[in-house]
Amino acid sequence: MLDLARQATETLRRRESAVMVTVVRARGWDEAATLGSKLLVTGGTCQGSLGYEVLDRIASDLADTVIDRGEPRLERYLPDGTPAPRRSRAYVELLFEPLLPPDRLLVIGAGHIAVPLHEIGKLLGFEVIVVDDRTDFATRERFPQADEVRCIPFGAVPTQVAIDRTTYLVLVTRAHEHDEEVLKQVADSPAPYIGMIGSKRRVITVYRRLLEEGVTPEQLGRVYAPVGLAINAQTPQEIAVAVMAEIVSVKRHGKGNHSALRELPRSLLAVADAAAPPASKTSP
Amino acid sequence: MRTVYDDVVKRLERAECLAVATVIQTRGSTPQKVGAKLLVHEDGRTQGTIGGGCVEAEVWKEAIAALRLRASRIVEVDLNDDVMGDVCGGTLTVFVDVWQPESATENGTSAAGA
Numbered sequence: 001m002l003d004l005a006r007q008a009t010e011t012l013r014r015r016e017s018a019v020m021v022t023v024v025r026a027r028g029w030d031e032a033a034t035l036g037s038k039l040l041v042t043g044g045t046c047q048g049s050l051g052y053e054v055l056d057r058i059a060s061d062l063a064d065t066v067i068d069r070g071e072p073r074l075e076r077y078l079p080d081g082t083p084a085p086r087r088s089r090a091y092v093e094l095l096f097e098p099l100l101p102p103d104r105l106l107v108i109g110a111g112h113i114a115v116p117l118h119e120i121g122k123l124l125g126f127e128v129i130v131v132d133d134r135t136d137f138a139t140r141e142r143f144p145q146a147d148e149v150r151c152i153p154f155g156a157v158p159t160q161v162a163i164d165r166t167t168y169l170v171l172v173t174r175a176h177e178h179d180e181e182v183l184k185q186v187a188d189s190p191a192p193y194i195g196m197i198g199s200k201r202r203v204i205t206v207y208r209r210l211l212e213e214g215v216t217p218e219q220l221g222r223v224y225a226p227v228g229l230a231i232n233a234q235t236p237q238e239i240a241v242a243v244m245a246e247i248v249s250v251k252r253h254g255k256g257n258h259s260a261l262r263e264l265p266r267s268l269l270a271v272a273d274a275a276a277p278p279a280s281k282t283s284p
Numbered sequence: 285m286r287t288v289y290d291d292v293v294k295r296l297e298r299a300e301c302l303a304v305a306t307v308i309q310t311r312g313s314t315p316q317k318v319g320a321k322l323l324v325h326e327d328g329r330t331q332g333t334i335g336g337g338c339v340e341a342e343v344w345k346e347a348i349a350a351l352r353l354r355a356s357r358i359v360e361v362d363l364n365d366d367v368m369g370d371v372c373g374g375t376l377t378v379f380v381d382v383w384q385p386e387s388a389t390e391n392g393t394s395a396a397g398a
Contacts, residue, residue, distance in 0.1 A: 001296065001383050001384055001385075002293065002296040002297065002385060005289045005292040005293045005296060005383065006293055008287075008289040009287065009289045009290050009293055012287055012289070022379070022381060024308055024356075024358065024379040024381075025358060032355065035355070035356045035357070036355075036356035036381050036382060071318070071319070072306075072308070072318050072319040074308060074309065095306070095308050095379060097306075097319060099287070099289075
């Protein structure tokens with residue numbers, strides 16, 4: 001059992017997903033021997049056993065579905081491995097539990113909003129990484145609760161930090177050039193959330209330049225900027241609340257009232273196209 | 285980020301047993317979600333929550349008993365019986381899983397090292 005638990009922790013540490021399958025009921029079977037038997041399915045390989053080969057095979061086949069749905073489920077099987085009809089007298093019930101790496105909050109820019117952001121992020125259960133290029137800002141003292149504080153150039157963020165579909169990304173750098181530099185590289189990443197701080201004016205500036213550089217309006221349309229839910233946040237702490245509330249709303253498919261100008265990139269492009277003389281347009 | 289399995293590893297490495305109680309089914313109005321976990325150590329200390337109050341007290345008793353017998357068990361908790369006047373109704377099924385340092389059953393893994 002220790003091996004299995006170790007394997008589970010190591011898988012999660014590598015930020016990979018797995019499914020723990022446990023026999024939780026065994027009616028009409030050898031309950032004492034079967035109850036609590038486990039199978040850990042990690043990327044197609046299995047460790048442990050449910051005690052019956054046919055169950056191991058069925059369980060490992062179902063693992064991907066369980067990971068995709070992200071929720072635990074119960075399934076009942078007959079001794080031959082077929083699904084048990086209701087009222088069956090003899091069946092085995094399996095609990096499938098997805099083991100998913102924790103969602104990650106990547107805070108880019110270690111200024112005054114980053115501090116409450118990292119605190120609320122931890123409070124909400126995120127693994128928090130803070131990045132800045134200034135040694136006196138990217139410090140452990142400033143972000144005592146962060147899982148990682150890294151001092152690297154902003155341009156190196158996408159290569160140094162794996163941005164996957166569990167990474168929620170907030171751009172709060174000190175200058176729009178830095179936001180631009182990062183946004184350009186992460187606009188097509190699988191991150192479920194990209195938020196960027198800034199007034200409407202700053203957002204327009206960044207979008208204009210990125211559109212010129214070939215980032216598509218669809219990619220920019222994913223960005224939440226201005227960042228945060230519309231709660232008229234004023235202080236850094238309030239802004240952090242608005243941002244984290246927005247992230248919860250995105251993560252939980254809520255109906256938060258976003259401040260973001262999601263249609264802005266498209267309209268900026270339309271304006272640019274209309275203003276540009278035909279000759280200056282890039283050839284198709 | 286610590287998970288329940290980090291605690292399991294820590295305890296088993298110290299040759300201690302550990303009960304992991306997991307909500308596997310809910311019916312009616314319950315504050316708990318399927319998958320919620322409560323860890324019960326051999327000395328009776330707990331970690332995590334499956335909703336608090338009377339539910340936890342009952343599951344805790346069952347977990348201690350399961351640890352003594354070194355056998356996992358299913359526990360059904362009826363929230364309608366709650367004499368404390370809890371606002372919740374419905375029933376809750378909890379699987380109390382006993383993790384042991386040396387597996388009692390020989391579940392033949394092909395994993396290297398033992």
